[in-house]
Amino acid sequence: QSALTLPASVSGSPGQSITISCTGTSSDVGGYNYVSWYQQHPGKAPKLMIYDVSHRPLGVSNRFSGSKSGNTASLTISGLQAEDEAHYYCSSYSASSTLEFGGGTKLTVL
Amino acid sequence: EVQLEQSGAEVKKPGESLKISCKGSGYIFTSYWIGWVRQMPGKGLEWMGIIYPADSDTRYSPSFQGQVTISADKSISTAFLQWNSLKASDTAMYYCARKRLISARIDYWGQGTLVTVS
Numbered sequence: 001q002s003a004l005t006l007p008a009s010v011s012g013s014p015g016q017s018i019t020i021s022c023t024g025t026s027s028d029v030g031g032y033n034y035v036s037w038y039q040q041h042p043g044k045a046p047k048l049m050i051y052d053v054s055h056r057p058l059g060v061s062n063r064f065s066g067s068k069s070g071n072t073a074s075l076t077i078s079g080l081q082a083e084d085e086a087h088y089y090c091s092s093y094s095a096s097s098t099l100e101f102g103g104g105t106k107l108t109v110l
Numbered sequence: 111e112v113q114l115e116q117s118g119a120e121v122k123k124p125g126e127s128l129k130i131s132c133k134g135s136g137y138i139f140t141s142y143w144i145g146w147v148r149q150m151p152g153k154g155l156e157w158m159g160i161i162y163p164a165d166s167d168t169r170y171s172p173s174f175q176g177q178v179t180i181s182a183d184k185s186i187s188t189a190f191l192q193w194n195s196l197k198a199s200d201t202a203m204y205y206c207a208r209k210r211l212i213s214a215r216i217d218y219w220g221q222g223t224l225v226t227v228s
Contacts, residue, residue, distance in 0.1 A: 036215050048216060052215065098159075101157055
């Protein structure tokens with residue numbers, strides 16, 4: 001069982017916005033501003049989309065944004081596109097394990 | 111260009127040993143930690159542990175402590191993940207990943223090594 005909790009699936013139509021929430025504890029998400037989000041397409045390695053809660057790596061679309069409140073981090077994707085359909089994972093630094101992943105959310109673009 | 115190049119797919123029998131590798135290039139290998147991530151078929155990402163190649167300081171996720179061994183050889187810029195006695199449940203894709211210790215930011219991933227135990 002993953003330490004961080006996400007919904008199993010979310011969906012949205014092209015052009016819409018969706019938000020994926022990731023709930024942890026004060027020992028991980030709530031305790032540090034070290035939350036990242038990864039996108040994984042089938043058969044591919046994960047790709048970093050957001051780091052340190054709300055920062056985007058170079059080359060990642062500004063349609064992706066991140067935030068955090070208390071023990072819950074969120075990833076928002078605006079202007080949904082077909083290519084956004086993938087699995088999304090949150091992760092947080094944790095002193096006990098150095099990193100925790102959430103179970104993953106499957107995003108379907110309708 | 112930063113790259114993490116992993117060794118090829120493996121097919122092993124239960125009880126056999128295995129060591130897979132991850133070779134870093136395009137950056138100073140001893141300046142970053144290298145971690146390992148398991149992804150079982152159709153499942154999510156699981157953090158296994160991490161090593162600092164400069165001094166081989168290693169931290170294991172509690173779920174994987176005692177189940178695998180993480181090591182590194184800084185002279186050849188390579189990290190390793192090792193099993194002494196494989197089980198069918200070790201069948202998975204294994205990724206290596208570059209990270210700083212106190213961070214959740216994995217900026218580079220290996221291409222993955224598929225391990226099949228059957």
